[in-house]
Amino acid sequence: MPAAIAQPALLLRAGDDVAIAARDIAAGETIQPFGVTARNAIPFGHKIAVKALGAGSQVHRLGLPIGFATCAVAPGDHVHTHNLGFEPSQAEHRIGTRLSNATSLAADDIPTFQGYRRADGKAGSRNYVGVLTSVNCSSLVARMIADHFRNPDVMAAYPQVDGVIALTHKSGCSVAEGGRSMGMLRRTLGGYARHPNFCGILLVGLGCEDNQIASLMDDEGLAEGPLLRTLVMQEQGGTRASIRAGISAVEEMLAIAGQARREAVSASELMVGLQCGGSDSFSGITANPALGVAVDRLVACGGTAILSETPEIYGAESLLLERAVSQDIGERLIGLLAWWEEHTRNEPAGLDNNPSPGNKAGGLTTILEKSLGAVAKGGTTNLNDVIAYADEPVTRGLVFMDSPGFDPVSATGQVAGGANLICFTTGRGSCFGCRPAPSLKLATNTPMFERMRDDMDINCGGILDGSETLDEAGERIFHAMLATASGAPTRSELLGYGEDEFAPWHVNAWL
Known part of the structure; x- marks a missing residue:
């Protein structure tokens, strides 16, 4: 990301076929630095073609395919559901090819939060x-x-x-x-x-x-x-x-x-569930990668982060497989995706039934595109395990838990696994809580944050306007994790969310 966003559209990676509108773009407006003229009005967060694409051509964002052109696309065209089609994942399944060598913090350098020490040794x-x-x-x-x-x-x-x-x-x-x-x-x-x-x-x-x-x-x-x-x-x-x-x-x-009292607890005992809901095109540019920076910071402290929603990594699974610490872990993740392909085979749109109408209104077109942003929540550290729904992680660091792409069901599984905090990114404005775990809401863009201040805890929109870097936003999120774990109330807690959202996952022939 550039230090400041002056241009009206963002090319996320050199060679991409589309750029992302950083504001509403009027038809006939010339888009610099690409030198293309918008042939249609391009809404905030939507895609504009920066090169000509023939019918059937793959369309790339962040260097990865997000679908194919269903007709000829000219430079300056709005690229969305009317001309971008879904295709099965083309992700490469190379396991452990890009392992992180990030180092852990020394014990004396790990920050603390004020938590409740339970009789079994866990911290709440x-x-x-x-x-x-x-x-x-x-x-x-x-x-x-x-x-x-x-x-x-x-x-x-x-x-x-x-x-x-x-x-x-x-x-x-x-x-x-x-x-x-x-x-x-x-x-x-x-x-x-x-x-x-x-x-x-x-x-x-x-x-x-x-x-x-x-x-x-x-x-x-x-x-x-x-x-x-x-x-x-x-x-x-x-x-x-x-x-x-x-x-x-x-x-x-x-x-x-009533006799319990908070005490200093190492950040290594934080277990954070990572969620995104009501996503938009900026989720993968601002809040999700900023949360990923905070996750890297947490993992360096010896803490645990749980990434979930298996259908929402489809098409971007290579970004996790290349960081899997063993062949077995990578193959388990591939196996989960194969199960979901079969499980959704009889659905009208298969796995591409996700994204939702709200996601599409925010600029996301296919599940392949949505997945690129969803995976970013997991940061850049190694994938240390793949576990079943509601299982408790047996290793620290980044862990993947199988779950549907429905936030209440997914977060319920994470909390059952022991997550004592949820971080939830949103571009459209999801309203959500997950008692007993507090849920921090991270807004992807400033207009939505301003519109829904009562529901949002952190605005990551400054990454778009250049007032904050990803690293700065990630550090701010990490410190908010510690403050929240120490008792600072989240917006969703103040509003009373968190009981109705308890939703165990069922795969049952009789229901």
Whole structure:
């Protein structure tokens, strides 16, 4: 990126076939330094052809193909859905060819955040008591229990507690024992039950569901105790009796949670989930690579970053494969992409059903183009592991977790894996939270940031106008991570987001 953006359109890499409009461009306007005249109006963030392209020619952005011209394209043409078509990924699958030799910081140089040290040694960035459900049928009871504690007068006795939250879902029955969906649901609930941002958990079931609490506890190695309680409605005596019993159990856990205090914790214990939603053409130019700089800084501290949304690396997987530290890790990533190709085969547009209408309005045309920006969130360090949905990483550094390209489902898996913070980039203005993990919202462009100040935490639009470099923005994001992990509230937390967005992934024949 140049130090300042003076020209109306950006050529991201020498040899690219298209440039990106840095502002609205009028038809007939001559675009410098390319010397082409806009043949159509080009909206902010959209693509303009800088060379002639024959029908069937590949179109390149950032040096990689993002599709093919469906008709002849002249210099100055608007390039978008009307003349740019999708083609299967052409990415090269060379594993471990560009490994990073970045060094880690010395222990004395690693910064700290103020976190909660739990009995199992993990560090949390928040101090909640959670009410989880084994099945949809116990959702009302869980919400009524949590609602009792939304009264500020009730919680005034527990100033060290961030709240009591209910995380409910739509599954737990008509799910086969031993099946993939049951395994993912139990891993997700088990991961939340162990999450360091929770001091205590109440797990509420109905009693006759497929996802029996006893089986869940056994599969996930969970044991009931003062800070992990269970309640079965059919055994308790029904709805009202269960609500009363649940409130009593939470009150006992709050007495313990209220004694927790923050202490200095090494940044090496931060685990950050990386998300992008409501993306636009600038996501891959500003917020995503700036977040990647912050991720490189976190990894140098010994921390962990989880990149997810498997369909949204399709076409750009080479950028991860070349950084995979082993052949096995690279092949596992290739295997996930092959599964997703088959999984989406009967969809009307296959994998190219993503990007969404909002993404396209922001200038993104194909999933291949969107993926280039999505991968940038992962920075430049090595890919140290590839894990299943809701699995806890067993190695630090950059890790890839399989998940759909739907933010609530993907972030739910990351938090189940232990992410104690989410960083979420957006160009269109996604409104999102993910309790118990705070979610930092990073805006890709200044107009949207100004329009949605109540929802955005950080503006990365200065990278476009030259008032900030990628490195400067990345450093600012990294320090915001530490401040947020230390208790600074995010915009989404202040607005109350984060409970409805709990969405375990289901791949189930019966739903």
